[in-house]
Amino acid sequence: MADSEAFVRVCEKLEQETDFDRLEARGTVRLALKESGLEPRSITPAQMKVVLEKVLPAELATRGVAEGEALCRRIAASLSGLASEAEGGDSPDAVFARLGGAG
Amino acid sequence: MLLVAMLATTAFVLVGATVGARMLLLAARTRQLPELYLGGSLFLYAGVGQPFVVASRPLGAAFGFEVRLFAVALGLAAIISSMLALYLFTWHVFRSDSKWAEPFVWLAACAAILAGTVVLSTIPSTPGLVTQGMKLGIGCLSLVFALGMGWTAWESFRYHGMMRRRLALGLADPIVVNRFLLWGCGCAVTGLTALAMIGCVSAGFNVATHPAPLMLTSVAGIFIGGCWYLTFLPPAGYLHWVGGADAAQQA
Numbered sequence: 001m002a003d004s005e006a007f008v009r010v011c012e013k014l015e016q017e018t019d020f021d022r023l024e025a026r027g028t029v030r031l032a033l034k035e036s037g038l039e040p041r042s043i044t045p046a047q048m049k050v051v052l053e054k055v056l057p058a059e060l061a062t063r064g065v066a067e068g069e070a071l072c073r074r075i076a077a078s079l080s081g082l083a084s085e086a087e088g089g090d091s092p093d094a095v096f097a098r099l100g101g102a103g
Numbered sequence: 104m105l106l107v108a109m110l111a112t113t114a115f116v117l118v119g120a121t122v123g124a125r126m127l128l129l130a131a132r133t134r135q136l137p138e139l140y141l142g143g144s145l146f147l148y149a150g151v152g153q154p155f156v157v158a159s160r161p162l163g164a165a166f167g168f169e170v171r172l173f174a175v176a177l178g179l180a181a182i183i184s185s186m187l188a189l190y191l192f193t194w195h196v197f198r199s200d201s202k203w204a205e206p207f208v209w210l211a212a213c214a215a216i217l218a219g220t221v222v223l224s225t226i227p228s229t230p231g232l233v234t235q236g237m238k239l240g241i242g243c244l245s246l247v248f249a250l251g252m253g254w255t256a257w258e259s260f261r262y263h264g265m266m267r268r269r270l271a272l273g274l275a276d277p278i279v280v281n282r283f284l285l286w287g288c289g290c291a292v293t294g295l296t297a298l299a300m301i302g303c304v305s306a307g308f309n310v311a312t313h314p315a316p317l318m319l320t321s322v323a324g325i326f327i328g329g330c331w332y333l334t335f336l337p338p339a340g341y342l343h344w345v346g347g348a349d350a351a352q353q354a
């Protein structure tokens with residue numbers, strides 16, 4: 001399955017605004033997502049904004065990127081244009097949320 | 104012991120059939136496959152398969168071998184269909200983009216159908232007699248069942264870990280997070296019980312009368328029924344305890 005638009009956008013922005021190459025940018029974002037319990041293929045823009053606010057700045061700091069928080073705020077702002085693709089109706093958490101309300 | 108086992112089996116059948124039926128009703132409303140697979144799996148296993156297999160012996164004693172064979176065939180067909188539905192659920196929900204999951208599911212289905220056929224074709228007309236073919240067939244069937252349960256338990260525990268990390272960021276509902284844990288625990292115990300039953304049969308125990316397998320299935324049945332109940336029909340008090348007042352109200 002292809003990576004989500006939010007993931008691709010953040011990786012591209014990170015590559016543009018830092019010294020990271022494509023692989024480093026994607027790897028850094030993937031690590032932040034793993035720490036957050038999220039997956040590149042299904043993350044929504046809303047979830048990505050939380051990761052950019054709470055997780056990615058620390059990942060950037062460990063890689064020597066200065067002013068990571070400000071950078072993440074700029075990247076988060078660039079996500080506003082993305083359609084708020086709801087996490088797939090059949091994602092495991094959506095399914096289990098539905099199943100508990102059966103009846 | 105027999106009475107305890109009968110009560111535990113009845114409780115398990117009632118909870119499984121109720122949860123399965125409610126989920127099938129949900130599937131009729133939402134037209135989504137996961138609730139159809141899981142509802143079908145729970146209902147067929149607890150509501151059809153178990154009762155027919157358990158009732159086959161008294162039915163045979165009352166109406167003859169053909170009736171017993173028919174009851175076993177119906178029960179086995181329901182149990183095998185329930186297994187297949189569980190595999191389909193796990194594949195569809197957790198591994199829809201995986202390349203290995205589809206052949207794995209169909210391989211398990213073929214193995215279960217073959218094992219069921221072996222059991223049916225080797226049932227002796229003398230009640231109480233267990234043939235080698237039956238032992239082999241039931242062993243294979245239990246193994247496929249345990250594998251399916253183990254797979255869905257593993258995926259649930261893995262996803263529970265992810266959901267806990269999301270919860271720390273405010274990105275998950277604590278009740279849904281807990282649901283993965285409960286479902287995983289129920290499935291893990293079901294799978295382990297199936298493996299233990301293979302051990303009991305191999306050791307020569309009669310699983311319908313020996314106290315050890317009866318005790319095991321009773322305790323496991325109550326635990327599994329409890330997990331299913333709390334996962335899919337949670338009472339308000341439990342939701343409040345897990346998620347607090349707000350989450351309980353939303354749920």
